Amino acid sequence: MTTDTPGRLLQLLSLLQTPREWPGGELAERLGVSRRTVRRDVDRLRELGYPVQATMGADGGYRLVAGKAMPPLVLDDEEAVAIAVGLRAGAGHAVAGVDEASVRALAKLEQVLPGRLRHRVSTLQAATTPLTSGDGASIAPETLTVMASTVAGRERLRFAYRAGDGSDSRRLTEPYRLVSTGRRWYLVAYDLDRDDWRTFRVDRVSEPFATGARFAPRELPTGSAAEYLRQSIQRRQDSYAYEVEFTGSVDFVASRVPAWAGRPEPLEAGGCVLRGTSGGPMEWLAVRLAMVGCDFVVREPGELVRCVRELGGRLSRAGGG
Template sequence: MTTDTPARLLTLLSLLQTPRAWPGGELSERLGVSRRTVRRDIDRLRELGYPVQASMGADGGYRLVAGKAMPPLVLDDEEAVAIAVGLRAGAGHAVEGVDEASVRALAKLEQVLPARLRHRVTTLQAATTLLTGGDGPSIAPETLTVMASAVAARELLRFAYRAGDGTTSRRVTEPYRLVSTGRRWYLVAYDLDRAAWRTFRVDRVSEPFATGARFAQRELPAGSAAEYLRRSIRRLGDSYEVEIAFAAPTAVVSARLPEWLGKPEPTQGGAECVLRTAVSDPVEWLAVRLAMLGLDFRVRSPEQLVQCVRELGTRLVGAAGDT
């Protein structure tokens, strides 16, 4: 019999998070309490924001259903390890869709994982090889989680950084956001030594350390971290200018393009649009990304991207064979 109310509530919540309905009598037996106590515990969970639904009949009982807000989850050991391994596998590469929110989730999960489970996660990841993954530089998940935690807690972040020319330096920053471009992770932060905003490629960061010292967040000189990164890429010498015309309205194209690429400008009375931006990733990657949009488009510049899209189209047609 579970006499401790908080422990009993956690046990009840764990049972309800399985995809089935639990009759009151079965819950009463599992918890070692009366049905009246079960009903009171169900009411407590509802007060805490858990949407517990009760239904009558032979197949009735209590079940947890989708609500308007995301309540806290209770995970067993196997579930926690499985989620952590999956998030780590994605976080190690800048896979589009595995963005800052996913890294924040990984940071929160690893913060509360017991040492024995953290060891299992590390062991499983070391023994696993991904059949598919991002084609950008790989990054240690620990690097991302330390940086994401510092962003969320607004703690000064110290790290070693290797510039494109190989020069190394030590940086102390006020981290603002992590941004994924699909191939790479970037950190947008205020560099205290240089008294200026900077972007840092995360694959060039080593020894990240959250100092514990808090700071008041400054106002970013751009609408968003993604926009600031786009402007920074344009200022760098290793980027190239892109102009692409889409046979679709701005709203449709914007919904399918990564935010950091910028917002297309409407043309033809709003029926079409044009994207003018700067990109540092290889033209081959951008060509494939454009082909995956499912939209009609025409590359106007640069010529390297025009040629790459032409060659990709020829290969795809050839791969399809005679139809």
């Protein structure tokens, strides 16, 4: 019989998180308590924010349903390892749809993982090789989780950095946000040694170290970290401006392009126009434009127009056209 009420509540919650309906008698038998105690424990879970639904019947049943808020989850060892491995695999590559939120979740989970589970996660990941597209830089998940924890905790971050020209330096920063562009991760941070805001490609970062020193967040010069990154890329010499018209609506196109690409604007004749700046390969931008899912016309630059034509011809030939 389970006499420890907190322990019994956690055991009950773990059972209810299995996607099925539990008869009251079965729960009472599993927990070694009376049905009346089960009813009281269910009421306690509801007070804590867990949406437990009861059904009428001879035996009565309980199940956990979707609620208005996300209460804490109770994971067993296998579930915790599975989630951590999945988040690590996604965080190692800046793919569309896997952004800062997943990295924050990974940082929170690894912070509370017992040592035995942390070892299982590391061992499993070391024994596997992800099949990736090869168009994005690989990043150690530990690097992202350290950065995410310092962003969330407003803690100064020190790291080694290799610039695009190959020069090495040590940086002491006040991290602001991690930004995923779909191909790469960037850190937007205030560089204390240079007394200015900077963006850092995370795949060029090594030896990240959370110093433990707290700081009061500064005001970013632009409205968002994504906008600051876009302007930072625009200032680089190897960047180029582009203008693309889409037949789709503003909301549709905005939902299919990354934030760094800019915000589309409506056109009087219908559709919308996207203006932005990129410092990445034009081939990649051409692919991303084609993936939006509606017809489009590249207005500039001419090199991007040629790139899109070549891509279209290559895809047409591949399809037998």
